[in-house]
Amino acid sequence: MSRWGITIPLTGVPLPRHRELIESLPGLGYTDAWTAETAGTDAFSPLLLASQWAPELRLGTAIVPVYTRGPGLLAMSAATLAECAPGRFVLGIGTSSPVIVRNWNAAEFTDPYARTRDTLRFLRSALAGEKVTQDYPTFSVEKFKLERAPETAPPVMLAALRPGMLRLAAKEADGAITNWLAPSDVPAVRAETGPDLELVARIFVCPTEDADAARSLGRLLISSYLTVPVYRAFHDWLGRGERLAPMHEAWAEGDRKRANEVIPDEVVDDLIVHGSPARCRERIKSYVDNGLTTPVISVLPTGGDPIDQVRALSPSA
8 A cells, every 4th residue: 555644633642742653653654644623733733743753754734724724824834834844745725614614713604616726726826936916706815925935835635525626626736635435435536536636535443343332433423524514415425315314304403312323333334444453454445445545544532542543553563
């Protein structure tokens, strides 16, 4: 397998405690470390630390919302990381969700496709060191030029779920980033991107042989995420609409407990990798066998030490 990524920081592990683990990742067979950005750490700070702790790793954001930073600040943050990890940083951007953008960051969530497209185009110019004056359909920039443009502009990937954004990624970006899909879903995504675009996916992994515990945690996550409209539409497109309809009905009625209970086991098993570490590694590999370029493991808490679990899930274990 060419790439094998991990999501940092690990749940419940203080950021400074990551140093020893991150230094060991290349020796364990990991090639990538990726961050997310919701209400925990920001996406850039853990990668700045990792850039100094493990110079061999490729580092990526999956993803930074296009609404929560101004275009110039987003370019500055990306340029800073590109300077610290020359040739090893990937900027992943996306729309995020109305909850994160509007409810938590007091920003407008409008025209997500257009805003993502315009931000991508701005970043292409800005990270190349150009002075940008442009009226984009969703925002305007006047005379912006990075004072410390990176020697090599980092690749820019797009968070993409359904055909429109996947095609935009294939046409204008350096890759597509997705999540919440099963190995059997990868060909449908690949059909929109074509075979050559790098396709990254965050894969939720619960390394325990207690299937009931893994499914219980999986149901909580599925009901929290897949009731968000963009993910609901994604799974309708993938063909899970009928199986998830009872969950959506219960959620709309405010019955969170029932929403979890009515998620079928087979849906949980499709979307959450669980079992022994060896079983989990096999399942992750099946994503690659179906067309995924870069699996990025997100270790779910099982009560064990997540650092030990990262080691157990490594491709060289």
